[in-house]
Amino acid sequence: MKQEELIYQCIKKNRKAQSELFKKYKDTLYLISLKYCRNKTDAEDNLHDSFITIFKSINKFKHKGSFEGWLKRITINKAIDRYRKKNSFYEINDEITSSPEFNDEYNDEKPDITLDELLFEIQNLPDQYRIVFNLYLLDGYKHREIADLLSISESTSKSNFLRAKAILRKKIKQKLCETKKENPNAS
Amino acid sequence: MHRREDFDQYIKNKLDSATKSPSEDVWNRINDSLDKDKKKTVILWWATLSGVVALFLLITLISYNFQDKKNKQTKLTNTDSLFKTKNKPNLIPNKELKEVKTKTDTQINITTSKTDSLRNQEKSSFKSETTIKNKNTTNKTLISKNKNNFTKKTIVSPNDKYNHLSKNDFLDTTNTGFTMDKQARLLSGKNSNTIKTNKNQENNTNNKEKSASKKKIEKSANKKSNDTTKKIKNKKHKFFIALYVAPQFSSITNNGSIISRSYNDLKKEGLYNLNYGASLVFLSNNYLLSLGVNRTTLSYSVKNIPSLTNPDIQEINTINNNLNITSLEINSFNTNSTSIDLRQKIEYIEIPLQLSYLISNKHKINFQVNAGISFYYLLKNSIIAQNEAGKSINIGSSNNLFNTNIGIQTGFSFSHKISKRFTLNIDPTIKYMFKPSTTSFSKGSFLMFGIYTGVRINLGNE
Known part of the structure; x- marks a missing residue:
């Protein structure tokens, strides 16, 4: 079934078409959910909520931009709403950016961790850091857009990102050290 | 040595090339949720429809019984007096x-x-x-x-x-x-x-x-x-079809707001909309019972909100944000505007059940009084922001509206018989819809005033 026909059938609430749409985009949207949510359970819940919203409001898609982009936006917004409801976003102290961890030329060994380990570390970031980190680095939002989206200032968005990255680097470094201790022969 | 770009690129590449599949259970849950939604809607429609039909039948039955007794009396007195x-x-x-x-x-x-x-x-x-x-x-x-x-x-x-x-x-x-x-x-x-x-x-x-x-x-x-x-007999039992359009003014009571608690005390302004519909009218003696279907739009405007970011639209839990607009668009919308207006437009399918009493029915222009109840089914709603330059942007829709609602109505009606089959009607009507919002902060209800104008077509043989 072509994409336009698939969308049309989903507007008509054809369950087969809905199932096909789910199969086609589940992996992409699940990965987004995994990046933005705290854990696997939250990610699956977010995926569920996103698809329900997609099926309910698919008639509002105006065929102007990419359909996949529209689906991704819904999934990201769902994740943001999920944590906005639980704990509204806050301004953080900018002093933290003066930490040596934020030096651009901070020496580090080439990280080599698995996808699951990386996702685990991202998921363990504080909600606001994780969302800013994902929006800026992985989904290409600008700091001004993130600031508007999360109702925070642009500088908070920047510092949130740097802080998130620093935490992530630290965690990855720790992970590498632990691996080295466990397997001293591993390069 | 790894520069920032290297680390960022490493993370990006790692996640972009990744694939992860959710468990099979997710689709089953989605399937169940879609079924539940469908069932809920169907049950709600049937329950309301059967309620309305039962009420209509009950009133018709009572009216028939009452009228049969009266008919017998009038027949006897008429024939006696004639002879x-x-x-x-x-x-x-x-x-x-x-x-x-x-x-x-x-x-x-x-x-x-x-x-x-x-x-x-x-x-x-x-x-x-x-x-x-x-x-x-x-x-x-x-x-x-x-x-x-x-x-x-x-x-x-x-x-x-x-x-x-x-x-x-x-x-x-x-x-x-x-x-x-x-x-x-x-x-x-x-x-x-x-x-x-x-x-x-x-x-x-x-x-x-x-x-x-x-x-x-x-x-x-x-x-x-x-x-x-x-x-x-002809005079007592007649069925009509009425078709009408109505310019209707709607406003929110108690200076309330459905959108946000912080808008409760801001100035509100009622707005005009055009409604239309049709109804089946049953005439019995001097009573008219009508059951109709209307497309009703209600709207009001919250005036002089400092800007879209105060309070931020994104922070309001009762709004499903429009996903087709970006933050940039909102920012450009806010530029050069010290305050904005938010216009909320809500569309319903209305099923009015109305009882009317003919006060005067012997002249060409007749007069009747009306009262009734209405059932409302939410179709869609939208929140539109308008800045001082007159630019509008759809920012989303409320998620705190009841899908079904009830209202009451009263008014009077002037009718002019233009031919044996057609009658021209003008019905100034006031309607009141009970609390439309699920959230406790929304203290407003809708008050409407419309002039329903249309024709009534006699379905019987003259």
């Missing part, structure tokens, strides 16, 4: 008429059998006469033959006379007091006194004339009474 005014004998009510009809039928049978037996007697007497007077002269036999012929004629003639009258004619004559006893007497008299037939024939012709004139009067009276009953 009393003409100084004619009282008209026998339907039930009694039926009894008389059966009586006359049996009497007619009796009389015909009587005449048949008489005929046989005459025949036998003629036979005996001819056998006794066998040897008599041809003149005598001729006379007897003539007699026989004459007798035959006299026997048959009364029957012929009454045979040409229909049963209804008999009924009519009976109704006027021309009783069957008299007829029977007349018949028996004629049968026994064959010699007096000439005289009787004269009497009969007189009677015939009299009864004919009586019949005429009765027929016209009956016709009139039938006509009036028909008119009453």
